[in-house]
Amino acid sequence: MPYEPTPDLASMSLAEVADAVAARKLPPVSSWNPENTGDSEMRIAADGTWYHQGSKITRPAMVRAFSSLLRREGDTYWLVVPYQKLSIAVDDAPFVAVDVTRHEVDGAPVLAFRSNTDDLVTADADHPIFARGDPDTPALYVEMRDGLLARLDRSTYAQLAEIAIARGGEPLAVESRGAVFPLTPE
Template sequence: MPYEPPPELAGLSLAEVAELVAARKLPPVSQWSPENTGDSEMRIAADGRWFHQGSLIKRPAMVRAFASLLTRDEQGQHWLVTPMQKLSIEVEDAAFIAIDVKQDGDALAFRLNTDDLVIAGPEHPIRTEGDPDTPAIYLGVRNGTEARLNRSTYTQLAEIALAGGALSVISQGVRFPLQPA
């Protein structure tokens, strides 16, 4: 069955985003503890492109499948995890790129470069790195992984913050500053 991406974020209500998030069946990678470890020979570039042995992975369905197996440990190492093995993967910046954001009431919904949808909040925090002149904004995704907001999504988020009269945004009751400390 061919993959059908979700509709454009702008046309979805928060309830529809939540339904799509709940409908996505992800593997239980956090429950797997394989003893066999190795190197996947894969790399995720800072611009979100995936490579294997130096060659670009061109099939979005493969990237989406691999992305569903990602975790990041406490030391910041990313892993592709299956029930049988745990393979390291090089990640230059963040495993995902947030490519769109929509505000709906007291919630911010994001679309990632893998077509995943994430609603910012206590389980998916927004954090800021860098300095005031060159901030980098990240969104918690799952299993310790994050998405870096691309420039247009950062601009959208800044417009939402400024419309609220602050240099922060609120999603699901949590305030997130948009300036590095």
């Protein structure tokens, strides 16, 4: 079955986002503990571009398939299959958040994010948004799954800043599923 990207995030209802998240069946990489390890000779650049032996991986379906095998152990990232795990270099975060949309459920805000690999997540206590760096030039991240982060790209950062400004208050923050996330590093 060929890869079909998820529809535009802005056109999706929160129920459709939840259905898309539920429909994505990820391999159980957290339960696989192979003893055979090695180096994948792969790297994920800070802009989300994937490389193998220095050559860019250009097929989105291939990147999406590899991204479903990612696992983080401390500061090390792995591509994991039942019989082997291969280290992979990650320059910053393994994903890039390329879009955000704000929904409301019973009058409360819910923020949904899309990654460069078409993964969807709603921000909450288990999938926090946080800032790193310094207050003048923070980098914003959202946790996609199991400690795997997505750094917000420039346009998504700007969208989130607009949501925070509309919310008002100091420090600049956003709210999703009852959790409040400051947009400046502590």
